Amino acid sequence: MPTSIDVFAKVRGHEREELLRAAREAGLLPYFRTVESPALPVVEMEGHPRIMLASNNYLGLTADERVMQGAAEALARYGTGLTGSRLLNGTTPLHLELERELAEWMGTEDAIVFTTGHQANAGTLGTLLDSGDTVIVDSGDHASILDGVLLSRAKMRPFRHNRMDKLERALIRAQDDGGGVLVVVDGVFSMEGDVAPLVDIVELCARHGARLMVDEAHGAGVLGAGGRGAAELLGVDDRVDLRMGTFSKSFAACGGFVVGPAEVIDYLRISSRSFLFTASAVPAALGAALAALRIVRSAEGPALLAAVLENARYLAAGLHALGYRVLRGEPVRMGPAPDAEVATILTPIIPVLVGDDWKAALLWRALYDAGVFTNCALHPAVPPGRALLRTSVMATHDRPTLDRALEAFERVKREFEADHGPLPGPAES
């Protein structure tokens, strides 16, 4: 008998359909807005200039002449696409150069470049973990980590975001699971911009015999003296087994990478399905990423890294002074030494808490109309009742532009609160 269930039925009448329709009708949908100009501190969106406070272009390198030149040269030399897997016809000298320089920069034996960061996570976790293993993940970890875990069918033990007592409990429980144990955390969490307490995490992993992988998507090209990420900043880069990063943020392109011991990277090269069964990245993306990496590693790197954090400090202080509730992460140990300082770490991600989903969409729209584009993060991207506007800065935002953004935030807050009641204030944080 033919089946009576249509697999397409779920696309009709699902729980978010009504909400999306209402948001679209009210002009409040913050997603799929079109950007009609290059990714710069001010962009053209839907016919108007808007200050871009929603990008991951932390170092502002997408419009850098040298990065554009790197992309153009790769395009001219290798063409528009490689039309095949890295295994077959998709490896160029550019890949090998990029992998060698990444490993050298990160101080590891080897590096592997994937077509996207998502594939780097999914392809690493889906390959290294077996169904008999246990993987312990922070509840705030990026979706690509969870996708890799699902692919692997390993036993997943999530722990509450950044709670070391919960991590320790998961590590103790995992001892009886019978397989290997891997802990995976984001170095910098993408929505709230807070940092994992990696000093505690490496100590716990060592004590319980677990391996550790850190996703440095928002840390590489941002944190640490050399821009290597949260693990470098916290002085534990040599104690993290695997580090993942992406070219889609500070490196102004698209692609992902994993660095670590040569034997592991080599194993990924011959076994990782999202490495083998997908086409290699377009040459222009690789050329741009390599040029951006060279800028980060050059004498100019430290000034760029300092500039983005200085802009973050300025915007966060400005929003706080206007009465917004700017979320800050919990303080973390700044190094493995017993007397290491404990401090809150600033990142280019400055989240403004709103709480209610509709209010967040309304505030997002008011700012958009005032010429400021932010990211609106609603559940499930954030916990229920924790809707926020995720703002982020670039090294290339200048002060007048940030001041104009702050003026818009000030004006909008006044009008918004008159119409919709108070937003969470800094006093409650």
Ligand SMILES: Cc1ncc(COP(=O)(O)O)c(C=O)c1O
């Ligand atoms: C923490 C984190 N990991 C991984 C990824 C995936 O990277 P990509 O955009 O290169 O696929 C992202 C980007 O969205 C991210 O924020």
